Structures are given as structure tokens and as C-alpha cells.
Amino acid sequence: MSVLAYIESSKGKIKKNAFEIVSYSSELAKQLGTEIVVLAINVEDTSELNKYGASKIIKVSNSELDNFDSQIFSNVIAQVAKHTNSSHIVISSSLDSKYMAPLLAIELDAGYLSNVVELPNNLNPFTIKRTCFTNKAFCESTIESDIKIIGLSGNAFGVVENQTNSSSENFEVSLLNKKITIKSTEKVSGKISIADADIVVSGGRGLKGPENWNLIEDLADTLGAATSCSKPVSDMGWRPHSEHVGQTGKPVATNLYIAIGISGAIQHLAGINSSKIKVVINNDPEAPFFKAADYGVVGDAFDVVPRLNEKLKAFKAQNS
Numbered sequence: 419m420s421v422l423a424y425i426e427s428s429k430g431k432i433k434k435n436a437f438e439i440v441s442y443s444s445e446l447a448k449q450l451g452t453e454i455v456v457l458a459i460n461v462e463d464t465s466e467l468n469k470y471g472a473s474k475i476i477k478v479s480n481s482e483l484d485n486f487d488s489q490i491f492s493n494v495i496a497q498v499a500k501h502t503n504s505s506h507i508v509i510s511s512s513l514d515s516k517y518m519a520p521l522l523a524i525e526l527d528a529g530y531l532s533n534v535v536e537l538p539n540n541l542n543p544f545t546i547k548r549t550c551f552t553n554k555a556f557c558e559s560t561i562e563s564d565i566k567i568i569g570l571s572g573n574a575f576g577v578v579e580n581q582t583n584s585s586s587e588n589f590e591v592s593l594l595n596k597k598i599t600i601k602s603t604e605k606v607s608g609k610i611s612i613a614d615a616d617i618v619v620s621g622g623r624g625l626k627g628p629e630n631w632n633l634i635e636d637l638a639d640t641l642g643a644a645t646s647c648s649k650p651v652s653d654m655g656w657r658p659h660s661e662h663v664g665q666t667g668k669p670v671a672t673n674l675y676i677a678i679g680i681s682g683a684i685q686h687l688a689g690i691n692s693s694k695i696k697v698v699i700n701n702d703p704e705a706p707f708f709k710a711a712d713y714g715v716v717g718d719a720f721d722v723v724p725r726l727n728e729k730l731k732a733f734k735a736q737n738s
């Protein structure tokens with residue numbers, strides 16, 4: 419029996435959420451009295467994983483796995499889970515992992531719970547806390563099957579350092595025949611991705627037009643943040659669809675989410691509820707977003723945001 423932590427990567431580099439997945443898996447393995455095995459697919463350098471408690475790293479290298487394919491990846495993870503006799507598989511709650519998890523559950527005859535936010539509070543029956551109702555509530559769920567798949571919510575557990583000397587093994591997988599071929603992918607480059615960001619600065623229709631997006635981008639530059647937007651903003655073509663967050667867009671689970679000129683419709687809140695601190699800037703004191711905010715500024719974004727940015731720049735200059 420072992421805990422298998424599947425970490426995601428992009429172009430050979432480990433994604434930031436991997437360290438949280440390994441930290442969580444390491445603590446889970448301690449609870450279960452077993453070891454943690456990390457699965458790294460096409461990762462060039464896995465040494466950083468040792469900081470977070472990995473006892474063994476299984477490396478799979480195959481150029482056919484450069485692009486994510488949920489059917490093929492679920493099959494590869496299942497092969498490794500069987501090889502390592504893993505009873506608990508920890509994955510992220512990214513969109514890719516959410517697509518893949520049900521297929522993996524079928525491969526392993528396992529139970530799967532997404533949006534998990536804590537270690538299990540009971541091992542038998544295996545009971546775990548997770549968010550439900552689009553992050554508006556918590557619930558406790560049990561997994562009855564022998565093999566359990568845990569989808570960890572981003573930023574729910576945090577990163578815990580625990581230096582280890584792990585062993586590593588190169589594992590040869592046999593790949594399924596592809597049912598889908600990805601012809602090309604276009605990724606935004608040179609910018610912080612929403613999934614990797616600690617801070618996200620988001621703009622809504624209150625910004626009036628794409629020509630005003632420098633307000634959002636300047637503030638994001640100062641804070642080292644990613645930028646995002648509400649659905650109508652991307653529907654109108656002010657911003658690319660890759661920045662649309664919410665129920666029908668990307669989920670955001672950052673440490674700090676700054677919403678500027680966004681009303682706070684339930685479909686928007688559904689995607690950002692897991693963020694730890696929410697700051698809202700809106701000129702309407704009745705905007706629903708204020709009810710979900712930790713901090714709110716009632717004011718005109720065109721006045722407040724440049725002044726906030728100047729203050730932050732001055733603060734950074736003083737403290738650098």
C-alpha cells in the first residue's frame with residue numbers, strides 16, 4: 419500500500435500546485451503509516467520534490483505524453499498505481515485533473531472525491547472534508563472503495579517543507595491508441611498563469627472598454643499578479659477567453675483576488691469563492707460582490723486603482 423501523488427507539469431517544468439499535492443500526500447502517507455510515491459511525467463528535474471517529503475519518484479518519459487490527453491493520462495496513472503500498489507491517489511483539482519479523474523476511477527474501480535480541502539478526519543470509513551454547492555458550503559464525504567482518488571483543492575492545504583532523500587525509478591508505460599490527436603496548442607506566454615498565481619487582478623464591465631485595461635495590467639505588474647476578467651468582458655472580445663473566470667470559466671483559488679468593476683453575480687462568485695482574501699473595488703455600494711468581500715472600496719475604479727497602484731509602488735520602493 420502507498421500514496422501516489424500525481425503532479426502536473428508543462429514543457430518539462432513542474433507546475434506550482436505540485437508542491438502542495440506532494441506536501442498533502444506526504445502527510446496523508448504519515449496518517450496511513452505508508453510511503454508516498456510521486457509520479458512525474460516528462461519532468462526534466464524532479465529534485466525540488468524532495469523538499470516536500472517525497473520518498474520515491476516514478477519518472478515516466480515519453481514524447482507521446484507531451485500534450486495532455488485525459489484517456490491516455492488516466493491509463494498511465496492507473497498503470498503506475500497498480501505497479502506501486504497504491505491505495506490512495508492524490509491529484510489536483512485543475513480542469514485537466516477533473517476531466518481525467520472519472521476515467522481513472524473507472525480504470526482502478528476507485529471512488530473519487532473532488533475539491534477536498536483537508537486531510538481525512540477518519541480513515542475507516544475514509545471521511546474527508548470538501549467544498550460543495552460551487553464552494554459555498556463544506557460537506558463531509560466518505561469513500562467506500564478500497565482504492566481512493568482525492569482531488570485536492572488548490573491552496574487548501576498549503577506547502578509544508580519536509581526534506582527527504584527520495585529514490586527514483588524510470589517506468590516504461592505502454593500507451594493506449596490515441597482517439598484524439600491535438601494538432602496545435604496556443605498558450606499565452608511570458609505572463610503569469612491564473613493557475614500559478616498567488617494574486618489575481620480581475621476586471622469587469624465597469625472598466626468600460628478594452629482601452630482601459632492598462633489599469634488592470636499596471637496593478638497586476640506591481641503586484642506580480644495574473645490578470646483575469648468576468649464573462650461579458652471576454653464575450654465582448656475585450657480580453658481573451660483564457661482570462662474568463664467563474665462557473666463557466668476558469669476556477670481561481672488564489673491567496674488574493676482583486677475584483678475591479680465586477681458586480682459579483684453568482685456565476686462569477688462560483689469560480690472565485692475558494693480564493694482566500696477577496697478585495698472589491700466598485701462604485702456601487704449595493705454591488706452584491708461586497709457581501710462576499712473581505713475588504714471593499716466604494717469608489718470609481720478610474721480614480722481608486724491608479725492611486726492604489728502608486729501607493730503600492732511607493733511601498734515596494736521603500737521596502738526593497
Ligand SMILES: Cc1cc2nc3c(=O)[nH]c(=O)nc-3n(C[C@H](O)[C@H](O)[C@H](O)COP(=O)(O)OP(=O)(O)OC[C@H]3O[C@@H](n4cnc5c(N)ncnc54)[C@H](O)[C@@H]3O)c2cc1C
Pocket residue numbers: 621622623624625647648649650651662663664665666667678679680681682683684685686689699700701702705717718719720
Ligand atoms: C449560465 C451562465 C453562466 C455564467 N458564467 C459566468 C462566469 O463564469 N463568469 C462570469 O463572470 N459571469 C458569468 N455569467 C454572467 C453573470 O451572470 C454576470 O452577467 C457577469 O458576471 C457580470 O459581469 P460584470 O460584473 O463584469 O458586469 P456587470 O454586471 O455589468 O457589472 C459591472 C460592475 O461594475 C461596476 N462599475 C461600473 N462603473 C464602475 C467604475 N467606474 N468603477 C468601479 N465600478 C464600476 C458596476 O457598479 C457593476 O457592479 C454567467 C451567466 C449565465 C447565465
